[in-house]
Amino acid sequence: MICPVCNALSLLEVSCPQCGSAAEDEGRWSDWSGPYSPYEPTLFNTVEESALILNDSVCQHAVRCTACHLPFTVEVTAWHV
Ligand SMILES: [Zn+2]
Numbered sequence: 001m002i003c004p005v006c007n008a009l010s011l012l013e014v015s016c017p018q019c020g021s022a023a024e025d026e027g028r029w030s031d032w033s034g035p036y037s038p039y040e041p042t043l044f045n046t047v048e049e050s051a052l053i054l055n056d057s058v059c060q061h062a063v064r065c066t067a068c069h070l071p072f073t074v075e076v077t078a079w080h081v
Pocket residue numbers: 003004005006007028059060061076
């Protein structure tokens with residue numbers, strides 16, 4: 001299973017849930033969830049949500065709106081190769 005976005009096979013095209021502007025990929029979520037993460041751990045509302053990171057069929061990406069700078073996450077479905 002590979003993530004098409006991490007492997008530059010596909011562009012992440014998402015809209016900001018707050019203002020509807022295009023949001024840009026800031027990389028794989030797990031790269032941002034270390035001890036120096038700029039995001040608050042409380043961004044995860046449920047155990048189920050954080051467990052998605054461990055599911056290798058889904059790659060969670062951190063994205064940020066280019067207009068209002070709202071950070072959020074997008075789950076990218078990985079591809080079978
Ligand atoms: Zn990815």
